[in-house]
Amino acid sequence: MSTDLYQKVTPDHLRRDAFLYVRQSSLRQVFENTESTKRQYALRERAVTLGWPIERVHVIDSDLGLSGASAEHRDGFQQLVSEVAIGHAGIVLGLEVSRLARNNADWHRLIELAALTHTLILDEDGVYDPAYFNDRLLLGLKGTMSEAELHVLNARLQGGMRNKARRGELELPLPIGLVYHPNGSVVLDPDQQIHASLRLLFDTYRQTHPASMVVRRFRREGWVFPQRIRRGIGKGEVQWGGLNTSRVLQILHNPRYAGAFVYGRTRIGRKADLTGTQLKVAQSDWQVLIRGAHVGYIDWDEFERNQVTLRQSANGFGSLARGTVPREGDGLLQGRVICGLCGNRMRVRYQKVGGRLEPYYVCHDVAAHDAGKPCQSVRGRAIDDAISALLLQTVGPAAIEVALAVEDEIAGRIEQANSMRMKQLERARYEAELARRRYMNVDPANRMVADTLEADWNDRLRRLDVLQQEHERQRQSDQDLLGDEARARIRALADDFAVVWNDRRIESIERKRMPRLLIEDVTLVKSDKVSIHVRFRGGRTTSLAVDKPRSMALVRKTQPAVVTLIDGLLETCTDQQVATRLNELGYTNWQHQIFTARKVALVRTTYELPSRFERLRSRGLLTGAELAMQLEVSQTTIHQWGRQGLLRWHVYGHDHRCLYEPLGNVVIVRGTGGRKATRPTFIVAPTPGQGAM
The missing domain is CATH 1.10.287 (Helix Hairpins)
Known part of the structure; x- marks a missing residue:
């Protein structure tokens, strides 16, 4: 850098404006480190000394209280970069490089734009022209040192905090229900209602397990839950309101309620848009974990049991999801069934059968992970009945x-x-x-x-x-x-x-809790029969076998005994008469409905049984048209003779659908009367001992 400052300030620079950038890293520094702010504002006099009128020296101080680690949310710095880029700025003034930026990417971007537009940069040490290599090199070194300084300061602060945290002496914000004693120790909140509310939350979860059940009980009883205001108006005060599931989960996951001091449960991460976000850290990666550091509402063993239960409550595949908490639905073994073929957990699916939902235990892991076929699917009604009988036998005494x-x-x-x-x-x-x-x-x-x-x-x-x-x-x-x-x-x-x-008034979710207390898991293997291997808590095992549920085709299939009975009744009865006889004997179809002529006809057609009409025709019976042609009379006459009992007829459908037996002895009688008959009349003489039907 040249020692003659005025050689760098040219008339071209003076025709443009001067921009003074003022920044402090936090609001606390703004209020306490006032001398630094005064020194930054005093740089206006340097610009006037270099030849800029005071009215053309613009002060950008909208970033007071913001960190210089990033240009994001620093509107003042972005405005400064814009003024440099469009050539409005002749010189940029800052107390030091760290005031302008503590990030090399932002700092070098400003230097490159200043070099393109021939804009000068001034700090407390002198004036620099980024268009010159030596000045740009020096500015780059200052920017690197500024970024390194931020890293060193942050490392010192973080190191001190971690060292204090290892001793359990770092004061972190405490959750509701815990407060700091004047001597620095952590004690339970002296407010008895806050204390009782948290005790009740943990007791309820211990009894019911799902976090949603805790919320339901609080809402059902009309109880309120405390929450401490962390920032803004009323900071530190306790506000009472309703309880929700996320609040319950937040409390159950917090180890401070188990009396443990923890540091490093979360870390700062970056999203795709480079904004910061908090990421959870696994318990094995926590930097500090001191059990029994202070009093708590539960012990550490119960806290770990709660974490296992909470993991089991999460939906998903894999062995960690076995034994999920009871939920809605009639599937008795929900969360307890293991596939005997692949060893993965079987999930519960419901399908509407016969007007009601039937549970099915299905292994979907292979289908979900490897795009294969499900291992097995077992209808759950028979399985649940077998387990119910086993439980009644076990729990009864x-x-x-x-x-x-x-x-x-x-x-x-x-x-x-x-x-x-x-x-x-x-x-x-x-x-x-x-x-x-x-x-x-x-x-x-x-x-x-x-x-x-x-x-x-x-x-x-x-x-x-x-x-x-x-x-x-x-x-x-x-x-x-x-x-x-x-x-x-x-x-x-x-x-x-x-x-x-067996009381139907008991909810399914309550009935499922009994198997959870007694049964560790149930393994199913579907072959000719369904093998059920039950493993009780404590290690005792037992095995059962039930018949494999029939397919819907077999369920809908008419029983062989009913088909045989229908075949026999068709020898002497019509479809309607067969239906009436079946109903009298107490038979029903697969839907437990009574038989009708239409249902009998469907069974007859399905099993290819000869109809009543076909059976009569095979025995030689004639239709009315055939018999009328034989006797050379009209069909009306034949039907009239049948109704009069002169012809033997057999009904095969409705009353007017019948077949006639062939004629045996025929006697021809000539018509008599006042005039001569035009054609003879045939009268059938019935065979002795036989009557008309």
């Missing part, structure tokens, strides 16, 4: 103890709920009393303030009244639930566990 344990659990839950409602009532009374004191302390003449405080007091009183009424209603309901009559019903049902198990 201990049914009374189970019922008493359930009764004690219900009593404990009711006591928890009552304690929670009492704490909500206590907080509501405190807020109402606080609103009353505020109203009583206000100047009565200040009506604008007094009216507002009075309205707030009335609103608090109304909330208190609603909570009290709801508490009384729920308390009465709980007393009925634990009354002597309810206890007697529980003990009576315990005497017959089969009645309880």
